[in-house]
Amino acid sequence: MNLGRYVRRTSCHQPDAEAVVCGGTRMSYAELDENSDRLAVALRASGLRRGDRVATLAANRAELVVTEVALYKSGLARVPVNARLGVGEVAHLLRESGARVLLTDAAHLDTAREALPGTEVTTVFGYDGPSDLGEGYGEALGAAAREPVDVDCAADDIAVLHFTSGSTGKLKAAVQTYGNRLALLRKTVMNPETRIGPGARQILAGPVTHASGMPLMGIFFAGGCAVVMPRWDAEAFLATIERERATHAFVVPTMINTVLALPNADRYDVSSLRQLVYGAAPMSAARIRAAWNRFGPVLSQGYGCGETTSGVLFLSTDDHRRAIDGEDEELLLSCGRALGEAEVRIVDDTGAQVPDGEIGEITVRGPDVVAGYYNEPELTAESFPDGWFRTGDLARRRADGYVFIIDRKKDMIISGAFNIYAVEVEAVLHQHPDVFEAAVVGVPDPDWGEAVKAVVALRDGAALTEADLIEFCASRLARMKKPRSVEFVDALPHNPNGKIDRRTIRDRFWAGATRRVH
Known part of the structure; x- marks a missing residue:
């Protein structure tokens, strides 16, 4: 198993097609394949071997996408650090993960410098060039030989240590394996509403190190283009749809709210958009209707988290249409039905499934659900009893499978x-x-x-x-x-x-x- 093979295959099929657009960077599949190979060679030259950890600390940029592909090719574990975290939190992530290499940008050099003491990081690459901390990313790629890197991985090898806030007051890491990430790829390309094939262009508006980057390998598998926004700006988002003739986008409700607040939003041409997926937080029915009026009949919603490796419930565009047309208005309060291979149950405190209509906790099981948290056996046992992940969300289920979140069990x-x-x-x-x-x-x-x-x-x-x-x-x-x-x-x-x-x-x-x- 090696997820990087799909980039190489698509590069063979359509080498000149655009794979990544970010700011002023436009990268073809041939360039993505070559650059990720060169970075993989450079990482191996620094002494890394299958299973070692590599951390990234940077705002959105095309090099982050190259890094993800290079790590897949190398069989390494990615440790994405949220670029908005403070020094203490960054230091904790680096120590906890055991990362040996850090790739960072100029804006986060000071944070990295303060966070590195006491960690296992021995090599730092600077996306914006050399620094006192280490070699420049571009220089490392230029010095590396171009040779295909293809490390065979096992399904239970760690692909990503996905750190998120913890109920104990410290950041914890959901262990996303290569098998989990392959399941994510499958559910992305199997759903016609989320498949981004040749000619399709998806805007990734949030940090690609986290939820916004989940579709990346599905895009590259199917041969579409990932349009990465360097930072969120509502008007820039609309301008990007118009300029790139974007067909798909993934956003969070707060982003939609800022677009709806723009006084000049209607001057942008968004007619190329075929699918606007929102997720990561609920959105009010009134805002959903306003977004439907602004963008057209293109909305869909996903529900998931780091422990489920992206969405496990999905509310389709047709579900939205039926609700907005008055056929089933209650659906505007739903987060959808089970997606792909995920099994979703609503259970009581003992783990027994509750009857439809009664309130219980959403639990999930499937090949996309992680086995537990890194170095947290007690928390893992509490959160994953009997192989089912307890989400902490209280909900009810209708007889036709639609799930409605009512409250949160966790604080x-x-x-x-x-x-x-x-x-x-x-x-x-x-x-x-x-x-x-x-x-x-x-x-x-x-x-x-x-x-x-x-x-x-x-x-x-x-x-x-x-x-x-x-x-x-x-x-x-x-x-x-x-x-x-x-x-x-x-x-x-x-x-x-x-x-x-x-x-x-x-x-x-x-x-x-x-x-x-x-």
Whole structure:
């Protein structure tokens, strides 16, 4: 097994066809194949062998795509580091993963420099050229021989350590194997709504190191073109659709919200778009209708996570049409039906499947579901009992298979498609000397879906402003995790066990809502 073979095969079939577009870079399949071979040779020359870890820390760029293909060809494990993380979090990821090589861009050199001590990283490649940390990416490719690299991998070899927020307050890694990634490729190309073949062009609007990059190998398998946005900008997104004659796009609801807010959105030609997939967070029915009116009958929705290696539930364009035409309006509140090879069940606390219509937890099993978390045996046993992944999302299922999320079992907030655990933010709040107790909850937000809110009781005699406390958190967390607002109270509610009753606090902000997540 080697996923890089599909790039080589497509390069043979259509060498001059565009494979990757990003900013000013336009890369053909022949160039993607050659550049990934050269990088694979350079990585092997640095002493790496099958199974070793390679980390990336950079904003979207074509070289990240080349790196992913090179790692597949080499049988190496990719450690994508979210470019918005702070130094401490980056250092934790590098230490935890055991990465030996880091590829980074100029914008993150200072972060890398601070994060590297105490890690196993011995080699650094700079995407923007040589630095005091190591050799330039371009120079490494130029010095490497062009020879095909094709390391045979086993299905259970680690392909990606997908780090995400953890309920224990630290980042944890879902272990995505080569078998999981092959299952992802299959479900991408088997679904006619997500297959990107010759002549099709898909915009990847978010970080390609994470959810937005999940379709990449499916695109290259089928012979389409990946149009990677260097950064998110609503007007640039519309301009990219028009300029590239994009046929498909993957976005998160927050991105759609910013497009809908543009006063000049209708001056762009988006008629080439055949499919606009949104996911990673729920979207309100009103916003779905507005997006349908703006983009046309092209919407579909995916539900999944790092543990399921992308989407496992899918709400098709026809599902959207039936809802918007009034045939089945309830579908606008659904996240769809089981996709591809995934098995989806709604279960109670004992793991027994609940009858249709009753509320339980979404659990998933299949070849795309990871076996567990890296170096976290207890968390793995808790989250993957009997081979089923417990998502933490509470939902009900209709008799025809459609799933409707009602609430979250875990204390997780999804803001702008980023997963944020309350305990992470609370741990930082409690570091402030003026904070006596703090609870963090997600509250409704029309643009971000949910916003992080801190409810804080101060120590006697303390005087602290909302702005000061938010900035305190921002200096210690990735900025998307900082509270957007703070409410100061005399005391926080506690349950009979003496623990802060976060559910009671949260319920106050969601009173009257039919669905406790947006």
